[in-house]
Amino acid sequence: MSRDKFAQQSLGGTLHGMVKKSRVLMVGAGGIGCELLKNLVLTGFGEIHIVDLDTIDLSNLNRQFLFRNEHIKKSKALVAKEAAQKFNPNVKIEAYHENIKDSQFNAAWFQQFNLVFNALDNLDARRHVNKMCLASNVPLIESGTTGFNGNVQVIKKGDTECYDCVPKPTPKTFATCTIRSTPSQLIHCIVWGKSYLFAELFGISEDDAPELDQSLDKEGNNADEIAKLRQEATKLKRVREQMGSQNFPRAVFEMVFREDIERLLSMEDMWKGKRAPVALDFDQLSEESTVPAATLLQDDQRTWSTEENFAIFVDSILRLGQRLETERAQKEVGKSAVVLSFDKDDADTLDFVVASANLRAAIFGIEPRSKFDIKQMAGNIIPAIATTNAMTAGLCVLQAFKILRYTDPEQLKRHAQVVFLTRTTERNLAADLVQPPNPECPTCSVTQITLTVDTARAKLSDLVEDVLKSQLDYGEEFNVTKDGDLLYDADEDAHLDKTFSELGLITGSSVTVIDDADEDCKVNVQFSIDAKNLPSADKPISMLRDLKIATRPKAAIPVAAPSTNGHGHANTNGTSNGTISGVKRTADEASLEDDIVRKKGKVIKEKQVMNADDILVIEDEKDDGVIELD
Ligand SMILES: Nc1ncnc2c1ncn2[C@@H]1O[C@H](COP(=O)(O)OP(=O)(O)OP(=O)(O)O)[C@@H](O)[C@H]1O
Ligand SMILES: [Zn+2]
Numbered sequence: 001m002s003r004d005k006f007a008q009q010s011l012g013g014t015l016h017g018m019v020k021k022s023r024v025l026m027v028g029a030g031g032i033g034c035e036l037l038k039n040l041v042l043t044g045f046g047e048i049h050i051v052d053l054d055t056i057d058l059s060n061l062n063r064q065f066l067f068r069n070e071h072i073k074k075s076k077a078l079v080a081k082e083a084a085q086k087f088n089p090n091v092k093i094e095a096y097h098e099n100i101k102d103s104q105f106n107a108a109w110f111q112q113f114n115l116v117f118n119a120l121d122n123l124d125a126r127r128h129v130n131k132m133c134l135a136s137n138v139p140l141i142e143s144g145t146t147g148f149n150g151n152v153q154v155i156k157k158g159d160t161e162c163y164d165c166v167p168k169p170t171p172k173t174f175a176t177c178t179i180r181s182t183p184s185q186l187i188h189c190i191v192w193g194k195s196y197l198f199a200e201l202f203g204i205s206e207d208d209a210p211e212l213d214q215s216l217d218k219e220g221n222n223a224d225e226i227a228k229l230r231q232e233a234t235k236l237k238r239v240r241e242q243m244g245s246q247n248f249p250r251a252v253f254e255m256v257f258r259e260d261i262e263r264l265l266s267m268e269d270m271w272k273g274k275r276a277p278v279a280l281d282f283d284q285l286s287e288e289s290t291v292p293a294a295t296l297l298q299d300d301q302r303t304w305s306t307e308e309n310f311a312i313f314v315d316s317i318l319r320l321g322q323r324l325e326t327e328r329a330q331k332e333v334g335k336s337a338v339v340l341s342f343d344k345d346d347a348d349t350l351d352f353v354v355a356s357a358n359l360r361a362a363i364f365g366i367e368p369r370s371k372f373d374i375k376q377m378a379g380n381i382i383p384a385i386a387t388t389n390a391m392t393a394g395l396c397v398l399q400a401f402k403i404l405r406y407t408d409p410e411q412l413k414r415h416a417q418v419v420f421l422t423r424t425t426e427r428n429l430a431a432d433l434v435q436p437p438n439p440e441c442p443t444c445s446v447t448q449i450t451l452t453v454d455t456a457r458a459k460l461s462d463l464v465e466d467v468l469k470s471q472l473d474y475g476e477e478f479n480v481t482k483d484g485d486l487l488y489d490a491d492e493d494a495h496l497d498k499t500f501s502e503l504g505l506i507t508g509s510s511v512t513v514i515d516d517a518d519e520d521c522k523v524n525v526q527f528s529i530d531a532k533n534l535p536s537a538d539k540p541i542s543m544l545r546d547l548k549i550a551t552r553p554k555a556a557i558p559v560a561a562p563s564t565n566g567h568g569h570a571n572t573n574g575t576s577n578g579t580i581s582g583v584k585r586t587a588d589e590a591s592l593e594d595d596i597v598r599k600k601g602k603v604i605k606e607k608q609v610m611n612a613d614d615i616l617v618i619e620d621e622k623d624d625g626v627i628e629l630d
Contacts, residue, residue, distance in 0.1 A: 003088060004044045011401070016044065018404040022114040023047040027100050027129050029080040030054070031384050032143055033119035034064040035393035040091075040117075041084045043397060047092040048084075049113070052077040053099040057345055063386035101128050103508035106530050107450040110136035115403055117396055118142045123168060127443075130155065130163035135448040135528050139403045141396050147382045150392035150421035154399050154434055157444065159409045160416065165438035180229050181264055182274075183364050186357065190378050193356035194342050197256060198349065200236045201243075202320055202340040232260055243321045249314040253282050256356075261363055277363045285310040297351065300371040304355075306362045313355035319348045344379030353378055388421060395419045446512070447525045447549060451541055455500035455531045458540035463527075464488055464496065467541055468513060472549055477516040487511065500529065507531040515552075522549040 008016040024045050026033055029052040040048050056064070056071045056079060066083035067076070075097035085093055098104070110116065110132045118140060120126050126142065133140040133155065140155040142163055155162050178184070179192050239255055242248045261279040264270065271277075289307040293315030296308050304312065320340060327338045342349045350371070357378075358368040375381070399416060406412040417431040437444050451467070460480070468474040479489035487495050487503065495503060505511065509529050515522040534540060 003090060007042070007044045011043075015401060015405055019401075020044050020046045022404060023049070023112060024400075025049045025051070025110070025113045025116045026119055027051050027116065027125070028119035028121065029064075029066075029076040030060065030119065030121060031063050031386075031389040032145060032393050032396075033076075034066045034080060035390045036117055036119050036143075036396055037066065037080055037084045038087065039393055039397045041088045041093075044088065045091060047094070049094045049096070050077045050080055051096045051098055051100045051105065052080070053097065059345060063384055063389060065386075100125055100132075101508075103506065105132070106507055107132060107135040107448075107528050108452075108530050110138050113138050115400055116140045117400070119393075119396075120144075126163055131443060131448075133157070134162060134444055135450060135526075141399050141403070143392050143396050145384065145388045145392050145421075148385055148388055148421070148423045150388045150395070151419065152392060152395040152399055153418045154403065154412075154416035156403070156409070156412065156416070156434075157448075158437065159413055160434040161437055162441060162444035164443035165435070165441040176226060176229065180232075182270065183360065183366065186361055186366050186369055186374075187377055189357040189360040189364070189366060190353065190374060192360055193353040194378055196233075197236075197252075197356050198340075198342055198353055200233055201240055201252065201317075202324055202349075203342070228263075232263075244325045246318075248321050249317045250282055252317060253280075253313070257359055257363065258282070275365045277365075280306070280310075280359060280363060293351075297371075303368050303370045304358065306359065306368075309355045309358040309362070309368070312351050313359060316348055316351035316355060320352055323348060342378070344375050344381070350375055350378065391421055395421070445524070447523050448528065449525055449543060449547060450528045450530055451543055452530050452532050452534070453500050453505070454534040454540040455506060455529070457534075457536075458500045459496065460488060460498055460500070460503060461496040462539070462541050463511070466539065467543070471543070472522075472547065474513075474515060474522065475517050477518075478522075479514050479516065481512050481514070482509065489516075500531075505529050515549075520551045523552050525549055 004016070004020070007019075011019065022045055024040065024047070026036060026040065026048060029037065029050050033050070033052065037048065037050065052075070054076050055073050056067045056076055058069075058072055060076075061067055061069065061072075064076075066080045071079045075095070077095040077097050081093045081095035085091070116129060116133050116138055118126055118129050120129070121144075126144075130140060130142070134157045137157050139157075140163075142153045142155055144151055153163075154160055174188060174191055179188055179196065183189050183192065236252075236255060239248075239251045242251045257280040261277050265276055265279070285307050289311040291308065291311065293311045296304060296312060324338065324340055327340075331338050340349065342353060344350055354371045354374045357374060360366075361368045369377075376383075399419070402412065402415045402417075406415055413434060413436075416434045418434060419429065419431045421429055439445055451463075464480065468478065468480075476490055479492075480487045482503065482505065486492055500506075507530055511527050511529075513525045513527065515524075534542065
């Protein structure tokens with residue numbers, strides 16, 4: 001029996017043929033990605049390309065079923081390919097152990113796909129793929145999970161919302177003063193250890209830490225305190241110079257667990273009605289700490305005592321110091337400065353943050369926690385649930401069928417869905433039809449055009465005169481910017497003679513053109529650059545197709561009100577692109593589950609009736625047994 005007999009029976013000949021012929025891209029081979037790849041391969045998608053930048057970690061094995069113990073430290077993309085290939089040798093799989101943001105994955109490269117699946121874990125990469133899919137006009141299926149919640153969203157340029165149409169809330173931040181002066185919860189101490197102490201000693205400075213909000217409080221009266229905190233940070237930078245010496249742990253300890261605390265204590269007003277902090281004593285803890293750090297580290301589910309945390313602090317700070325010194329000694333001349341960054345899976349960095357956070361907690365009378373617990377908190381970990389990933393990956397494939405089947409945009413809009421998986425509402429599975437693009441969206445309301453440019457030869461004047469004015473009909477009033485910097489407008493012609501290379505315009509970069517005409521003003525356009533050597537007889541800039549830029553609507557179209565039916569797009573930890581708002585939906589509002597139940601009944605009664613608009617149809621044709629899920 002042929003391998004795809006069942007897939008063909010389930011999908012019907014037509015859809016199965018489309019699936020077989022399609023070439024798809026899957027970005028991310030982690031929790032959702034492994035499940036999705038297995039589904040794609042078993043469904044018989046003809047050609048699958050996988051991109052993942054990471055290697056396999058022990059902590060992935062409980063849910064990323066394509067990976068085994070012997071694969072630890074190997075490329076996720078390559079191992080996933082090898083494992084999945086065995087399920088179906090007829091499928092062609094290509095794997096890339098790369099970052100999807102690399103310039104080789106340009107719009108022209110994206111254009112080879114019928115469909116792209118996002119199986120990522122961070123906003124930045126999701127946004128990037130969203131942009132590339134818009135630029136290359138390839139449909140995208142976006143997905144994410146957080147614990148028991150999952151979501152899948154169909155994105156098609158011009159027809160549906162894109163990933164950026166609904167703004168995502170920024171991750172939670174803490175006021176600097178809470179973190180640096182008045183912690184009241186363990187999470188404040190953990191953020192202090194991770195984003196302040198660790199960053200100041202081994203990495204980039206606090207100013208760059210996204211979790212710390214340095215703005216003044218409402219009355220603007222914490223300015224003095226912030227200035228003092230800056231001085232402390234400068235002093236700490238000086239302590240950094242002792243790194244590598246045996247005295248380094250003591251120098252850091254004395255500064256942050258004694259001197260800074262004594263300074264805080266001297267501000268008596270701060271502690272009125274509050275428990276005042278108690279500084280720690282290096283010599284006393286040193287005497288009391290008798291168990292070696294290596295032994296304690298074996299016991300990471302138990303909450304360590306203060307002297308045990310002291311032992312881990314000393315041990316981990318020495319380890320990190322030596323590591324940084326070694327990496328610096330090996331640094332190639334001219335390469336950027338070596339820094340360490342916190343990673344919950346990097347034992348040295350985690351041990352340091354756990355011990356520092358617990359020592360600070362002891363100072364402020366806050367309950368300490370085990371390394372195991374702090375790892376979850378420091379890594380913003382909501383446990384990943386294998387079944388949520390599996391269900392979400394299944395839903396991705398069901399939506400993919402719709403994209404393949406409904407090539408007519410009007411039909412697709414009637415069928416493509418945003419699906420939510422949740423435990424917080426009265427149903428586990430809920431769906432909305434896709435929403436139209438938000439006309440105010442900073443990403444998709446901008447027309448995307450790819451320019452093929454011989455960047456050594458093409459000058460900005462070629463873009464302005466030949467492409468914009470001659471080919472695209474721009475008048476005199478428009479401006480050209482790169483990442484917000486002005487390159488050209490009617491009063492700024494200083495860069496016209498510079499080549500694209502000289503202006504730093506290479507593959508992957510883009511320029512935005514905003515028309516300032518009073519009449520028939522064109523929509524904003526983003527030109528993505530695809531650098532290529534073009535024959536010298538040809539023009540140095542060419543566009544993929546003949547284009548006409550649309551004009552802006554006269555009056556601004558009001559932004560669609562946020563949906564109230566759980567169509568949330570929260571993102572707190574970068575694991576998911578959406579969580580459920582918890583708003584209950586009535587049976588009439590929610591389409592999916594009800595329709596399935598209702599139509600199942602209908603199928604039994606009206607077995608031979610096939611209606612293209614139905615959500616679920618089960619047809620039993622003699623020559624081509626079909627179960628169509630829609
Ligand atoms: N820019 C990127 N380019 C390519 N792959 C990426 C990029 N950003 C993230 N990824 C990949 O997306 C996948 C997301 O998978 P998942 O959410 O399961 O995360 P994980 O890192 O495997 O697990 P966890 O974060 O829970 O330890 C990861 O394998 C990650 O390497
Ligand atoms: Zn958009």
